[in-house]
Amino acid sequence: MRSYSGEKSVLSEADRFFLDLEDIADDLPKRLEAWQFRNHFYEMVSLIRPDIETVVRAVDELLASDQLHKLLSIILAIGNHLNGAKKVQGFKISSLEKLKDLKATTAGGTAAGGKNLLEYLVQFVAERDDLKELLHFSKSLQAVPMASRIDPDKLQKDLNTLGIGLEQTAKYSNIKQIGEYDQFEDKVTEFLEDGNYTYKKLLESKEEMVQKVRQLAEFFGEDPAKLVDSYAQFFIDISKFIDAFNKVRDHVLIVLARKEKNDRKFAEMKKQEAKSLAKLKADHRKSRRESINVKEMEAGLRTGALFKLRKAISDHDKNG
Numbered sequence: 001m002r003s004y005s006g007e008k009s010v011l012s013e014a015d016r017f018f019l020d021l022e023d024i025a026d027d028l029p030k031r032l033e034a035w036q037f038r039n040h041f042y043e044m045v046s047l048i049r050p051d052i053e054t055v056v057r058a059v060d061e062l063l064a065s066d067q068l069h070k071l072l073s074i075i076l077a078i079g080n081h082l083n084g085a086k087k088v089q090g091f092k093i094s095s096l097e098k099l100k101d102l103k104a105t106t107a108g109g110t111a112a113g114g115k116n117l118l119e120y121l122v123q124f125v126a127e128r129d130d131l132k133e134l135l136h137f138s139k140s141l142q143a144v145p146m147a148s149r150i151d152p153d154k155l156q157k158d159l160n161t162l163g164i165g166l167e168q169t170a171k172y173s174n175i176k177q178i179g180e181y182d183q184f185e186d187k188v189t190e191f192l193e194d195g196n197y198t199y200k201k202l203l204e205s206k207e208e209m210v211q212k213v214r215q216l217a218e219f220f221g222e223d224p225a226k227l228v229d230s231y232a233q234f235f236i237d238i239s240k241f242i243d244a245f246n247k248v249r250d251h252v253l254i255v256l257a258r259k260e261k262n263d264r265k266f267a268e269m270k271k272q273e274a275k276s277l278a279k280l281k282a283d284h285r286k287s288r289r290e291s292i293n294v295k296e297m298e299a300g301l302r303t304g305a306l307f308k309l310r311k312a313i314s315d316h317d318k319n320g
Helices: 013-023 025-064 066-083 092-099 117-126 130-138 142-148 152-172 184-219 222-301 304-317
Strands: 103-107 111-116
Touching: 025 103, 025 130, 025 142, 025 152, 025 184, 025 222, 066 130, 092 111, 092 117, 092 222, 117 130, 117 222, 130 222, 142 304, 152 184, 152 222, 184 222
Parallel strands: none
Antiparallel strands: 103 111
């Protein structure tokens, strides 16, 4: 086909198609690059969008979790109580990981049952009826562990890749069209219209996510500028605290359930002891009454009073 210089109209449809392919040989790498990007674009979008949505959902959960907020205030109160005069107004979320490494001792040096601060916290909450609901605070933070696995740098890199790819594909859309079979320009133009719209929406979602992260930083007393770039670490710190708290909680609940079971057994045992003692006393009183009656009968036999009583009863019945 390379050497053919005649009229295309006399060629078969298949031959005309291969002749057109010869004409686009120089632009073929660009065409293939544009087509490859088009084919992978929506796959990348399907990976980026859920990550953005997960971060937004995780932030919303953290801002709305009254149970988490109350638990953090208890941690602060316990810390200030154990520190004595050294009061603090707050603490960094990253400090939560240290709870399991610090012994719960009062300002006077008295150990709180040999427990670390995390164990002390969980038991304190578990033993208060008005706080027990906090034991399951993690149920309201389902998106946080998922958000902790998102890499902010990779997310931004993927977004940049989409933007650069769209710009490059737009340049390739003006490649010279060859023959009646060449639909490259039409297909690429159609893709760019939808692709640019999709990319714009992704950027808007990313900006919404950034604003949410800033709200999160302000709420928890973190640096907004730093948290925007490292929000994953914040979610990691919360997730580690959730895992550690739940592990201690499960152990404490087992211990408390065992103690409650033993307390019920002890109470039942004391109840049975009380019933047995009451029966013994009743039997003793009955035995004493029977013993007194026997002695009275013996005395009546000795004095004859018993026979006189029987004769008086018999005479009474006859006169009846």
